[in-house]
Amino acid sequence: MTTDSYIIRPNPDDPRLTERVTGVDQTGAHIETAVTVERALTIFLNSQEIVTAMTINDYPEYLAIGYLLNQHMLLPDDEVTGVDYDEELAVVVVRTKRKTNYEKKLKKKVQTSGCAQGTVFGDLMEALEGVELPKATLRTSWLYKLTQEINTTPSLYLEAGAIHGCVLAQEDKPLVYMEDVGRHNAVDKIAGWMFKEKVAAGDKIFYTTGRLTSEMVIKTVRMGIPILISRSGFTAWGVELARKANLTLIGRARGKRFIALAGEDRIVFDQDLAYVEEESSKHRRKAAVDD
Amino acid sequence: MTTDSYIIRPNPDDPRLTERVTGVDQTGAHIETAVTVERALTIFLNSQEIVTAMTINDYPEYLAIGYLLNQHMLLPDDEVTGVDYDEELAVVVVRTKRKTNYEKKLKKKVQTSGCAQGTVFGDLMEALEGVELPKATLRTSWLYKLTQEINTTPSLYLEAGAIHGCVLAQEDKPLVYMEDVGRHNAVDKIAGWMFKEKVAAGDKIFYTTGRLTSEMVIKTVRMGIPILISRSGFTAWGVELARKANLTLIGRARGKRFIALAGEDRIVFDQDLAYVEEESSKHRRKAAVDD
Numbered sequence: 075m076t077t078d079s080y081i082i083r084p085n086p087d088d089p090r091l092t093e094r095v096t097g098v099d100q101t102g103a104h105i106e107t108a109v110t111v112e113r114a115l116t117i118f119l120n121s122q123e124i125v126t127a128m129t130i131n132d133y134p135e136y137l138a139i140g141y142l143l144n145q146h147m148l149l150p151d152d153e154v155t156g157v158d159y160d161e162e163l164a165v166v167v168v169r170t171k172r173k174t175n176y177e178k179k180l181k182k183k184v185q186t187s188g189c190a191q192g193t194v195f196g197d198l199m200e201a202l203e204g205v206e207l208p209k210a211t212l213r214t215s216w217l218y219k220l221t222q223e224i225n226t227t228p229s230l231y232l233e234a235g236a237i238h239g240c241v242l243a244q245e246d247k248p249l250v251y252m253e254d255v256g257r258h259n260a261v262d263k264i265a266g267w268m269f270k271e272k273v274a275a276g277d278k279i280f281y282t283t284g285r286l287t288s289e290m291v292i293k294t295v296r297m298g299i300p301i302l303i304s305r306s307g308f309t310a311w312g313v314e315l316a317r318k319a320n321l322t323l324i325g326r327a328r329g330k331r332f333i334a335l336a337g338e339d340r341i342v343f344d345q346d347l348a349y350v351e352e353e354s355s356k357h358r359r360k361a362a363v364d365d
Numbered sequence: 366m367t368t369d370s371y372i373i374r375p376n377p378d379d380p381r382l383t384e385r386v387t388g389v390d391q392t393g394a395h396i397e398t399a400v401t402v403e404r405a406l407t408i409f410l411n412s413q414e415i416v417t418a419m420t421i422n423d424y425p426e427y428l429a430i431g432y433l434l435n436q437h438m439l440l441p442d443d444e445v446t447g448v449d450y451d452e453e454l455a456v457v458v459v460r461t462k463r464k465t466n467y468e469k470k471l472k473k474k475v476q477t478s479g480c481a482q483g484t485v486f487g488d489l490m491e492a493l494e495g496v497e498l499p500k501a502t503l504r505t506s507w508l509y510k511l512t513q514e515i516n517t518t519p520s521l522y523l524e525a526g527a528i529h530g531c532v533l534a535q536e537d538k539p540l541v542y543m544e545d546v547g548r549h550n551a552v553d554k555i556a557g558w559m560f561k562e563k564v565a566a567g568d569k570i571f572y573t574t575g576r577l578t579s580e581m582v583i584k585t586v587r588m589g590i591p592i593l594i595s596r597s598g599f600t601a602w603g604v605e606l607a608r609k610a611n612l613t614l615i616g617r618a619r620g621k622r623f624i625a626l627a628g629e630d631r632i633v634f635d636q637d638l639a640y641v642e643e644e645s646s647k648h649r650r651k652a653a654v655d656d
Contacts, residue, residue, distance in 0.1 A: 093601040097626035100505065102634045107624060109599040112579065128579070128602075214391065235617070236576045236598030255578065255600055285527045287546065288403060288419070307527030308400040309546055310384040311419075326526070333398060335388035343393045 079247035082267065086233040091130050108234040112255045118167040119147055119174050129259045130230070130237070133252070133266070134159045137259055138166040140266030144258075144293050147176050150269075202295055207320050208276040210300040214345040216246035216279070217303065221327055224248055224281060225353060231283075240264055241281040242273075242299075248281075257284040261293055268297065275299045286312040286325050295319040301340060303327050308335055329353045370538035373558065377524040382421050399525040403546045409458040410438055410465050420550045421521070421528070424543070424557070425450045428550055429457040431557030435549075435584050438467050441560070493583060498591040498611050499567040505636040507537035507570070508594060512618055515539055515572060516644060522574070531555055532572040533564075533590075539572075548575040552584050559588065566590045577603040577616050586610040592631060594618050599626055620644045 085091070092108040099105045113131040117124045117138045124147065129137055135157045142148035153171040160166075220243050230237045230253045238257040242250040242264050250267055254260040261282070268275065275298035282304045284290060288311035294302045295315075301322040308325045313335045316323035322337030329352035334341060376382070383399040390396045404422040408415045408429045415438065420428055426448045433439035444462040451457075511534050521528045521544045529548040533541040533555050541558055545551040552573070559566065566589035573595045575581060579602035585593045586606075592613040599616045604626045607614035613628030620643035625632060 095599075095601070095604055095626055097624050098629045098632070099625075100621060100623050100634075100638060102632075105624065107626075109601045109604055109626070111601045234598065236578075236600055255576075285546075287527075307525065308386075309527055310386070310400045310402045313386055313400055330391060332391050333388050333396065334390075335386055335398075335400070338389045341389070341393075343391075347391060 079249060080227075080251060082250045082252065083227060083248075084229040084231075084239070084251055084253050085132070086228050086230050088132065091132060091230055092234045110230055110234045110237050110255055114164055116163075116165045117141055118165060119176070120167070120169055122174065122176060122180075124176065124180065127259060128256055130254050131164075132254075133263050134166045136252075136263040136266030136270065137254075138168050138266065139269050140262030140264065141259075142168055143265050143269055144262055144296060145179075147174065147179070148269075154270075202292060202315065202319050205295050205298075205319055207295065207298070207300040210277065210322070210340050211342055212279065212301050212322060212324075212340050213245075213342045216243075217324070217327065217332065218345055218350050219246040220248060220279070220281060221303070221305070222351070224251065227251060229253060239283045242268070243279040243281060244277060245279075249278075257282070258289070258293070261290070265293070265297055279303065282306075285309065286316075286323055288312050288315050291315045291319070291321060291323065295321055300337070303332075308333075370540060371518075371542060373541045373543065374518060374539075375520040375522075375530070375542055375544050376423070377519050377521050379423065382423060382521055383525045401521055401525045401528050401546055405455055407454075407456045408432055409456060410467070411458070411460055413465065413467060413471075415467065415471065418550060419547055421545050422455075423545075424554050425457045427543075427554040427557030427561065428545075429459050429557065430560050431553030431555065432550075433459055434556050434560055435553055435587060436470075438465065438470070439560075445561075493586055493606065493610050496586050496589075496610060498586065498589070501568065501591040501613070501631050502633055503570065503592050503613060503615075503631050504536075504633045507534075508615070508618065508623065509636055509641050510537040511539060511570070511572060512594070512596070513642070515542065518542060520544060530574045533559070534570040534572060535568060536570075540569075548573070549580070549584070552581070556584070556588055570594065573597075576600065577607075577614060579603050579606050582606045582610070582612060582614065586612055591628070594623075599624075 093111055094106055095109050096106050112128045114126050115129050115131055115134055116126045119142055155171055156169040158167045224241050237253045238260050239253045240260040241248045250264055252260045252263040278299050279301045280294050280299045285306045286304050286308045291312045303324045305327050316336035322340040324332050324334045326333050330347055330350045385397055386400050387397050403419045405417050406420050406422055406425055407417040410433055446462055447460040449458045515532050528544050529551050530544045531551040532539045541555055543551045543554040569590050570592045571585050571590045576597045577595050577599045582603045594615045596618050607627035611628055613631040615623050615625045617624050621638055621641045
């Protein structure tokens, strides 16, 4: 019923996203299991090659647009005149009305613990300047409904593991659930979808399976989303930047528990915890998943 | 007793590695918790700036050497004439007898789902050519003893979470246990330690909390270690490359369970599973940890 709120959800049955492989288990018995695929996708902005990402490649267009947005190479008011994806060449080209040239930017790369995409960290830091996140509310009743629904939504994670998930939500309704082998790919695919669909960010909630690192916080703020929730932990910079940007930062959200380390004032504690279930072991994310 | 086998182990009590922060929990009560720090460290090779990594920065010298090794910028037979670390500038300079220039390489960056450090993936692929991993044995009794000891070793993960761990082991003995906010930093610190201490790789076992992606497999093979174990899952390329390189690849190693998807012939099933404990919830890694 509530799952009707999904506009995009994982498709674990898509044969292109997992592979069946054989091996042995702890008893030495032969077994067959599903593993997640990763494919190289090279992103061009107009005539310039920007990056090659490793991705499950379910939404190359959204990934390309979102990556370029989060790298400040595509600007919110840019007019995208076309996105051409060539499956055979594993290339996606984003074309803009504005002439672009990021030769310099491509030289100065800073890798972050949020890792993934050689983000130009300095530029991302600047992006925090002057960003005003809107007033917003997070009811704890929404949080528990969201996390419970996300954990039980059929996904590549539940099918094959070794994958990250991000969800764009509104109140207690998940709207877009993206997964990818690279955590930041999942974020970027959602950013690309929001840009293409011209979706407002101020009333949204962002959920990630990944850690709340500086880069994750910066990307969420850049997207204009005031609330970031993770089942994983924090880094000190992530907390510091969230406080600076007045982002509501909630981590270690598992079962009944969560911790808010920034923007606590947006939280309304309306949920009677006596009625919140702990995670079932079936749906607990059982292992470290990176990215 | 067996913990005496550690040459390097995490130091969760090091005040430079965690920060105490205050927030609220699910009941709205004010709490204090520890979060992991991340610091920028810029790595130079001779006069050339190579990369800025986000790291907990406990072993800048090992990280710098290991990073350069794993990027093929430092060669196994290179003579390192000095490693200068300036804490104030957050810069570490690795000096070699050989003249180096990686201008071109620094331009052509490929990001991977193993993410982290903008690895030059093409070059890493080449590195698999002609690599011969030695004959070796993994007794399942060693595997269970190792994972049990690693999970119960005091660590930043158990203290603050949101961090990756890698362990270099021999038979059932963990030798070097490195943690970092960036998964590949932990790998690189071990590679740097092995290079500096001239440690043989052929009789070692590598354990990681992270996923078994193509990049993780390639780095392990590059290091010359024949056995890679993770509590996390696999990607299809990781499995494919491990088979190509004849690496023993074991994933989803938690409690009694594990799955081997490559190099199974090195495994000796000598452990009576009736005597293996499941992970205690205290030591289960509870959440997605990336990066």
